[in-house]
Amino acid sequence: MAFLGSDQWTTICDKFTDAQNLTEVTSRNDPENDPFRSKYKARELLREIHCSLKSFEAGDGEDDCEAQGGDQPTEPPVDGQLEEMFERGFEGYSPSGHRTARLAVVEYYLGVNHVDTEELSAGQEHLMNCLKLLERCRVSPENVSLCIHVRNQLGILWAGWEETEMAQRFLEMAEAIYLRYMKEDGSPPTDLVEFFAPKEKLLTHQEKNKKFELGYTHTMYYLAQVYQKLGQTERAAAYCHSTLQRQLQLGQFVPMEWALNAASLSQYYITKDRYMEGRHCLSAATVVSGLAGEVPSEAAAKESETECERRDQLRQKRADIARCWIKYCLAILESAKKVLEDNIGELDSDLQEDLRRKRRLEVEEQEKGRKSALLFGSEDTFDSIASLEEKVSCLLPLDFTEARNVFLVGQNYVTQAKDYFQMDGYVTDHIEILQDHSALFRALAFFEEDAERRCKMHKRRVDMLETICIELNAQYYLMIRRQLMFELAETYNEMMDLKLTLANRQADTQSLDNHTIKKFNSLCSASIKYFQMFLDSLRSPEGKFPEHLEEEVLRPALVARFRVARLHSRLICSLPLTQLENLNNSLQNYKYVVEYCDAHPEAAAAVESELELSKEMVGLLPLKINRLKARMAANN
Known part of the structure; x- marks a missing residue:
């Protein structure tokens, strides 16, 4: 040997x-x-x-050594x-x-x-x-x-x-x-x-x-x-x-890399409504990101290129984790809304009580059993992670107080994220954060029973989005502008409904005072304006509306037409000629939805309920228009 x-x-x-x-x-x-x-x-x-x-x-x-033999x-x-x-x-x-x-x-x-x-x-x-x-x-x-x-x-x-x-x-x-x-x-x-x-x-x-x-x-x-x-x-x-x-x-592990991976994993759990796991990942991500050290001061960053780069990386990655927290808060609020809303989109008090009983009887034991297999960290980090978890619930909020607690956590992370992703340099990111902030207000408003306060929440949404929507360059940010236009149109529409409810719950709109009518019409017109801006953004440079709508804008475009039709018919006006003009505008938009779906049968599945109502209104509105014309002729 x-x-x-x-x-x-x-x-x-x-x-x-x-x-x-x-x-x-x-x-x-x-x-x-x-x-x-x-x-x-x-x-x-x-x-x-x-x-x-x-x-x-x-x-x-x-x-x-024992051989296998052969190849x-x-x-x-x-x-x-x-x-x-x-x-x-x-x-x-x-x-x-x-x-x-x-x-x-x-x-x-x-x-x-x-x-x-x-x-x-x-x-x-x-x-x-x-x-x-x-x-x-x-x-x-x-x-x-x-x-x-x-x-x-x-x-x-x-x-x-x-x-x-x-x-x-x-x-x-x-x-x-x-x-x-x-x-x-x-x-x-x-x-x-x-x-x-x-x-x-x-x-x-x-x-x-x-x-x-x-x-x-x-x-x-x-x-x-x-x-x-x-x-x-x-x-x-x-x-x-x-x-x-x-x-x-x-x-x-590398602290910041580990933290970003944990934060990314949280987003998967959120999509599966596994909020306890999502919260644990985000809390661990926040704690572990702290192990990467303090963000260098602005003065230190100016003196050293290395410190400048480190400062920027730390700030960006912590802002990314903050954005994941925003998504968590938004998702849990929106999940609660889906569970608790009735068939007209309002809070169902019976469902509230059912879920509250279920939570007392089942949820806490189930969560305790699941959590044993989840925990991150060592003895040094367990307490820090648990302390952070206590600041926001992983259970669906059932009332305004619980929803507001989640909202405030989300809003805090909005501030953190915006501190890095500023409009100057991060246009798309900044606007996405604003849209999430707006969505947080929308989700919280669902839990608010006072119509006036709900209206103020929607006004906050308008204030944060309207100026940006108007100032954005349409050539470079067309898709974002369309999203903002549509959201502003819907927000004004919600405010209009709330103002009308707040002013008078009676069906007879003639009993409304002039101030209320003026406010109602102003909100209605603003909603029409932004829906129309969205529709106009689909036109060719020559101003022609497309004969065939692309899949990504098919439903939004048809819904916008449907909403414009509905809004025109709701405008309150004492002048018969203006009423006639509004009704004709309404009819034309309803007709568009029906005729487009007739010409493109595959589109009907995207707007089933809107199409059904549009067909009904195409049958009813001509009668209403003819009656109005007859009254006008008789008066003349």
Whole structure:
């Protein structure tokens, strides 16, 4: 049997250490015009180690490690192959088996090196060579970490080639190896660098375990991305959540990056109405983002380019987290509105009581059970996260007081987000934040029983959006302007209804005083104006309205026509000629909805209720118009 001399072995270990240092440290300072210089040097050292080990293996004769026989697979093991690997047990390697693992480690690092230098096919070849060598040996504490790492890398590689299902197979195999190993053995396994380390530099059990767990954490992180690409969003979220938990437990995370990932995960939970999970993610994100340190002062930023860049990054990322909080507050308010509104969109007191009873009987126990599997953080951060969670409920608000508490939290984060995303420089972001602020007012208004106060909330919405809508450049911000026009039109419409309710609940509008009529007509006209501005924005440069409406504007355009028709018929006027003009305008817009849907039958599904009412009004309005004309003729 051949043996490496101590000098030979020392030389190999030194080369491996140098290769690691070149890859992980020196390469960071490589020049832009030669970005892979250090990694190419590392590759040469790894090749020299590979040649030395192969030369030694050739002099040793046949490897006594159990062989699979025949050609080795180029794809990850399937079905019973994993069982076969584990049936060999965890007794450890024979001496030549240990040498095989060392050679596999070098193949692995050569593969990673080629991938890092954008030579992907060569990288795959080395990684597959590593996999083939490992499949000649029993799974043991000495090679289980390498088994997982190589499959992680192959998973990343195939995912980069958009071969997501192949990536999934490699990564799920890595996960299966980890889970089976922890069940059958669980002892801290050998780390890859220990194959080329002198005894005095071997890792402690604690260090080995931490690095092994971190490798599996990477598996979970990559699987989360793969499941996301495959459309398995629930699995992706679960793996993302577990990854974030493990990163905190292992202390291996970049605070701001971790915080943004947690905040992003919260948005998935929000879409599933899982507000406890969403709130926990956001609270953890806010706390962990604080670990990134204080934002440098403006004076410090002016003196140092590095401090200026750090200041901007910290402010932007914390503003992004604030925006996620706004979405949380808005979503929970809007979910409550959907649950509590009756068939005319008002608060249903019976539903209120039903939900309040349900909350007392069921919700608290259910939430307690779910929360045990959710928690982020260590003892140092648990209290901070819990303290932040207490500031906003994860239960649907059932009355104005509860809704207002959520609203105020959301409004606070609006202020934070706007502080960074200002109109000067961040037009789109700033307006989106304003739209969310407006939506918070709209959701809160649903819970307000006093019509006057509700009207004031809608007036706040108008005040924050109207000036921007008028001043925005139509050429560059057309879609945003359309959104603002439509929202302003609807807001004025809501205010009009509220003012009429507030002034007089009687059906006889003639009993309204002149001031109320003037205010009502003003709001009605403002609503018509913005609906019409929206419709005019669809016209060609020559002023022609499109014969065919694109899908993204189909429903808004038809609804706008329907609303304009309705608003014209509601204007209060004592002059018969003006009344006739308003009714004719109303009829023309109702006709447009009906005729467009007749010409484009596929559009009917988008406006079913509006179309039904439009058909009815197209039949009724001509009679009303004719009666008015007859009265006018009789009076003349």
